[in-house]
Amino acid sequence: MAEVPTEILLSKRVQEMVLNDEEPPPTPYICRDGDTVEEVSAPLSLVPIIDLSLFSSSSSSTPCTKQQEELEKLRSALSSWGCFQAIGHGISSEFLDKIRQVTREYFEQPMEEKKKHAKGVEEFEGYGADPVPAAGQFLDWSDRLYLQVYPKDQRKLVFWPERPESFRGILEEYSLKTKIVTEIVSKAMAKSLNLEENCFLNQFGERSQYQARFNYYSRCQRPDLVLGLKPHADGTGYTTILQDEEGLQVLKDEQWFTVPKLSEAFLVLMGDQMEIMTNGIFKSPVHRVVTSSERERISVVVFYTPEVNKEFGPEDDLINEERPRLFKKVKDYADTHWGYYQQGQRALHTAKV
Ligand SMILES: O=C(O)CCC(=O)C(=O)O
Ligand SMILES: [Fe+2]
Numbered sequence: 221m222a223e224v225p226t227e228i229l230l231s232k233r234v235q236e237m238v239l240n241d242e243e244p245p246p247t248p249y250i251c252r253d254g255d256t257v258e259e260v261s262a263p264l265s266l267v268p269i270i271d272l273s274l275f276s277s278s279s280s281s282t283p284c285t286k287q288q289e290e291l292e293k294l295r296s297a298l299s300s301w302g303c304f305q306a307i308g309h310g311i312s313s314e315f316l317d318k319i320r321q322v323t324r325e326y327f328e329q330p331m332e333e334k335k336k337h338a339k340g341v342e343e344f345e346g347y348g349a350d351p352v353p354a355a356g357q358f359l360d361w362s363d364r365l366y367l368q369v370y371p372k373d374q375r376k377l378v379f380w381p382e383r384p385e386s387f388r389g390i391l392e393e394y395s396l397k398t399k400i401v402t403e404i405v406s407k408a409m410a411k412s413l414n415l416e417e418n419c420f421l422n423q424f425g426e427r428s429q430y431q432a433r434f435n436y437y438s439r440c441q442r443p444d445l446v447l448g449l450k451p452h453a454d455g456t457g458y459t460t461i462l463q464d465e466e467g468l469q470v471l472k473d474e475q476w477f478t479v480p481k482l483s484e485a486f487l488v489l490m491g492d493q494m495e496i497m498t499n500g501i502f503k504s505p506v507h508r509v510v511t512s513s514e515r516e517r518i519s520v521v522v523f524y525t526p527e528v529n530k531e532f533g534p535e536d537d538l539i540n541e542e543r544p545r546l547f548k549k550v551k552d553y554a555d556t557h558w559g560y561y562q563q564g565q566r567a568l569h570t571a572k573v
Pocket of ligand 1: 435454467509519
């Protein structure tokens with residue numbers, strides 16, 4: 221088969237190729253041949269579950285025993301896995317189903333409808349795929365809609381779908397609700413490290429960034445050859461991920477652990493910037509998405525990142541003789557991260573002292 225240039229492939233959607241029966245996947249998507257790392261399936265994978273409802277009465281300065289136990293569980297989860305499944309977050313299961321449903325409806329629309337919000341191959345926002353990666357890097361077997369949500373004055377509404385009609389309203393509501401959850405999580409993370417509860421919120425700043433990414437992972441005839449999303453760590457502060465089917469895997473102890481499907485939960489996953497702020501105590505885990513030959517998968521991801529141009533670094537109280545400073549103060553780390561990501565590499569070393 222003749223090689224199709226990457227730019228041409230990226231101007232066409234994976235979903236389109238699957239619907240047109242243009243499989244097996246073209247070469248730039250083939251990245252798994254000979255992949256030998258062990259995979260641990262969902263029932264056996266013990267991704268920690270944390271009940272956020274135990275933290276919401278956080279005004280009290282002396283946490284009760286149950287809260288204290290959950291804080292310890294949180295600290296241990298983030299120091300080993302770098303992620304946890306959040307329950308008790310205050311967002312109803314009906315609403316989570318609603319956003320999953322509207323995401324599916326969005327992607328199931330005809331291609332012309334989605335292409336109304338298409339991004340250029342070098343842009344971030346809008347409907348399409350990631351910008352063209354560095355030469356020799358693989359392409360992801362997925363399609364996305366990527367939107368800046370907060371600060372509100374940064375929204376580019378031209379990319380916000382008008383169909384399904386309920387889409388914008390549901391995204392607005394989901395963003396407001398996840399914003400509240402990130403406040404609870406940020407405070408709980410601080411308390412779990414015996415820090416002042418607002419310290420991370422202050423580091424993220426008043427104009428912290430929320431980007432929403434809606435992912436559509438088409439089924440693939442050869443899931444053994446492609447990945448929905450290549451292995452990477454997030455360049456964010458942290459990320460929340462709502463899924464409707466299994467497919468996300470987190471690397472721990474040199475094994476891929478599948479994140480189990482829990483309809484009432486979403487995954488909270490540390491990005492590199494939380495690893496920096498906690499002086500390396502919390503881990504930003506490598507993760508990836510595998511595809512299935514039987515069903516497609518959607519996920520709704522919110523990237524939560526410190527405000528643009530704001531310097532941040534390890535909390536002073538986490539630097540001591542036993543744990544010397546590991547990271548410098550940095551700013552706009554997400555940009556550095558992106559440059560490395562496009563070459564299939566991590567950027568965390570650039571922040572090391
Ligand atoms: O779709 C998922 O489950 C994970 C998405 C992800 O890791 C990302 O968008 O960075
Ligand atoms: Fe990610």
